[in-house]
Structure formats: C-alpha cells, structure tokens
Amino acid sequence: MNRIYEELFIVKPDAADEEVDQYVEQLRTQLTTAGATVDKVDKWGKRKLAYRIDKYREGNYVLFQFTSQPDVVKELERRLRVSDIVLKFLTVRIDETLKRLEKRKKQRDKRAAKRAASAPAAPAPAQPSLAQMMTETPAAPMPGQPKGEA
Amino acid sequence: MAETRGGRPISASQRPTGGDKAVAGQKKQYFRRKKVCRFCVEKIDDINYKDVKMLHGFVAERGKIVPRRISGVCAPHQRRLCDAIKKARNIALLPFAASY
Numbered sequence: 001m002n003r004i005y006e007e008l009f010i011v012k013p014d015a016a017d018e019e020v021d022q023y024v025e026q027l028r029t030q031l032t033t034a035g036a037t038v039d040k041v042d043k044w045g046k047r048k049l050a051y052r053i054d055k056y057r058e059g060n061y062v063l064f065q066f067t068s069q070p071d072v073v074k075e076l077e078r079r080l081r082v083s084d085i086v087l088k089f090l091t092v093r094i095d096e097t098l099k100r101l102e103k104r105k106k107q108r109d110k111r112a113a114k115r116a117a118s119a120p121a122a123p124a125p126a127q128p129s130l131a132q133m134m135t136e137t138p139a140a141p142m143p144g145q146p147k148g149e150a
Numbered sequence: 151m152a153e154t155r156g157g158r159p160i161s162a163s164q165r166p167t168g169g170d171k172a173v174a175g176q177k178k179q180y181f182r183r184k185k186v187c188r189f190c191v192e193k194i195d196d197i198n199y200k201d202v203k204m205l206h207g208f209v210a211e212r213g214k215i216v217p218r219r220i221s222g223v224c225a226p227h228q229r230r231l232c233d234a235i236k237k238a239r240n241i242a243l244l245p246f247a248a249s250y
Binding site: 008010049050051053059063088089090092097100101104105108 | 193244245248
C-alpha cells in the first residue's frame with residue numbers, strides 16, 4: 001500500500017546553499033533507491049522561526065512530497081534525526097486528506113452543475129416570495145424595536 | 151415600562167444557550183451579529199498547516215487558539231483548524247507562546 005507523505009524540515013541557516021542542495025539531492029536519491037517516488041521538492045528559503053530552536057532564530061525550510069511504503073518514512077526520519085544540519089522535521093501523511101478534498105470538490109462541482117441546470121426555473125418563484133417577505137417583515141420587528149432601545 | 155420587564159426574561163433565557171457576555175448587559179440590550187464560519191462561507195475545504203497567513207487569523211496575540219465561541223468557526227472546521235495550528239507550531243511556523 002503506497003501512501004503519500006509530506007516531509008517538511010528546517011535546515012540550519014548558516015549551512016551553505018551548496019551544502020543544502022547536496023543534502024536534498026542525497027535525500028532524494030536515498031528515497032528513490034528505497035522505492036519511493038519523489039513528487040515534489042520545494043525549497044522555501046530562509047524564514048523566521050516562530051520560536052528559537054538550538055539558538056537559531058531563522059531556518060531554511062525544505063518540503064518534500066513523495067509516495068512510498070510506510071517503512072521508507074522510518075528510514076528517512078532516522079536520517080534526518082542523525083543529520084547535523086537539520087534542526088527539526090515534520091512528517092505528515094496526506095493521501096487521505098487529498099482523497100477527502102477531492103471528494104468534496106467533486107460534490108461541490110456536482111451541486112454547482114445541478115444548480116446551473118435548474119437555474120432558469122428557480123428564479124421565477126423565488127422573486128415573488130422575496131417581495132412578499134419584504135412587505136411582511138416591517139410588521140414583525142416593530143414591536144421589537146422599542147424593546148431593544150428601552 | 152412593561153416593555154423593559156418584558157425584555158429581561160428574554161435575555162435570561164438566552165444566556166444558557168448563548169453563553170456570551172453581550173446578552174448579559176444590564177439595561178441596554180444590543181444586537182449581536184450572527185457569527186458565521188469563515189470556512190463554510192468562503193468554501194475553504196483545505197485547512198493546511200502550511201498556510202501560515204490564514205492560521206494567524208485564528209491565533210490570539212499570545213499564540214493561543216481562538217475559541218469557537220469567539221471566532222464563530224463551526225465544529226468540524228475548528229477540529230481541522232486545531233490540527234493545522236498544532237502542526238504549524240511543531241515546525242516553528244507558529245509560536246507555542248508568543249513573547250513580547
């Protein structure tokens with residue numbers, strides 16, 4: 001069962017760019033040899049950290065997205081933990097979220113299509129009822145109005 | 151006169167359900183705008199932990215998660231929002247406790 005994961009980790013800000021690139025490349029090859037397919041590598045660049053980590057106030061964020069077996073994640077996390085230049089990392093499994101989002105989107109689209117199909121018929125009865133409400137409502141809040149002010 | 155007496159019991163009966171301060175005003179009874187869930191209204195399905203800008207709006211000054219009764223977010227969305235905020239905290243995108 002392949003799953004989709006997201007790995008976000010923070011690299012020390014004083015690590016050189018080449019060093020970071022090299023490390024990312026290393027991780028990527030390690031992932032592919034372990035049987036994972038790397039879908040996306042995104043370097044956010046330097047960002048301020050919300051709190052201090054190991055006396056650093058900013059960090060270099062790198063985001064990986066990959067599809068793999070669960071045991072590959074274990075190995076990746078071990079590597080990140082051992083590494084000197086990684087401050088912190090976060091692994092999130094996202095395949096179920098993606099599935100849910102897709103389902104929601106499909107529902108939305110379906111509903112929108114339905115509404116578009118029935119739109120020509122709907123406005124005609126809706127308009128009079130709205131006008132009716134406009135004429136009816138002034139009677140109701142009148143007694144309530146002084147109560148609110150008193 | 152009768153109207154003011156009529157107004158009081160309403161506020162008292164509303165208190166247990168609303169649980170809000172605005173209703174408990176002594177003499178003046180002011181209107182409270184109905185709160186709506188931002189995620190439902192704007193049709194945002196994805197509450198992502200990487201969207202720091204959005205999450206910032208649901209975190210108080212000191213970094214606490216804003217309760218539902220104040221932000222008006224619906225329960226299912228608040229659950230996901232909480233998850234996202236906690237993930238963002240873990241990876242230093244949001245503070246656990248902001249300091250001055």
